[in-house]
Structure formats: C-alpha cells, structure tokens
Amino acid sequence: MVRTSLRIGSRLAVLLAVGTTACATEGAGRPAADGEDGARLAADFDVVKVYKSPTCGCCANWVEHMRAAGFNVEVEDTDQLANVKVEAGVPPQLQSCHTALIGDYVFEGHVPAEAIARFLAEKPDLDGLAVPGMPVGSPGMEMGGRVDPFDVVAWNGVETSVYESHR
Secondary structure, three states: OOOOHHHHHHHHHHHHHOOOOOOOOOOOOOOOOOOOOOOOOOOOOOOEEEEEOOOOHHHHHHHHHHHHOOOOEEEEEOOOHHHHHHHHOOOHHHOOOOEEEEOOEEEEEOOOHHHHHHHHHHOOOOOEEEEOOOOOOOOOOOEOOEOOOEEEEEEEOOEEEEEEEEO
16 A cells, blocks of 8 residues: 555644644444445444535535444544645545545545445555545535436546446
C-alpha cells in the first residue's frame, strides 16, 4: 500500500505546521450481513474522520448517510480543504467536496457507504475511492427521484480504475 500509518503521521505534522488539522486512524473494520440481503452495515468500523466545509449541506447529508449505515463519524469543519486533499494524496481529477479518512484509506466525495464497507472488507492495495464531482442522486446529493449515473473510482497513486458504477 502506498499510504502507510507512518506516512499519514508525517503528513499530519505537515498539516499541523500549516495550521490545518488532520487525523489518522488505524485499521479497518468489516461489514456484518443482515439476514438475506446483507445490506446492513455493522458499527464496528474504525472512526471515519471527515473534513468538510463548515457550510456545506451536501457534505452534512453524506455524513448522515454514513452514520445511518453504522459508521462512527467524526467531522472536522475546515476552510483548508485543498490542503487536506493534497496531503491525503487525492489526485486532482478525483477531488470533490469532502475528504474522509479510515485507517490508511482515503474516501473522496459522495462515495456510497456500501462501497466503502466492501472496500474495507477487501482491504485492497489501493489508496482509496472517490466519486468525482457531485453527481445528483449520489449519497448526500439526493434531489427527489433524480439519479444521474456515476462511477466510484479506485486509485493508487495516479492510476485509476472504476470500482463500481451506478446507473
């Protein structure tokens, strides 16, 4: 894995030096199945540290989506999101409105909780997942029944691939 706890720790020092607070958690949890559909997520994940703008409603909605799925979420409102994204290693083409850290992984934008749970259970040798932009119908971006197609993109360094598609 490109991102290690040690590297995140050194990134934390850099962020603190420029006046931005960051957080690194360790490890990753696993989802628990719920009956036949397996859709319910357990609350045994490590803390999800979310960095967002203090005034962003869609980010607050995404945080609630994650909490409803069983994740333990801590929010840090910041006006230094660009620095957080750079220090977390989010490629520019994948950047969105908020950044979340779970263990050594980074989740950028409106990534569905189910995709995050699957990713954490698989523990791939990747940096994280992103939903670039702010597609209508993605978690936190609901607008009635409208759902625009979007991809959840996995990345490792500068290499990207589609992790899952929502159509």
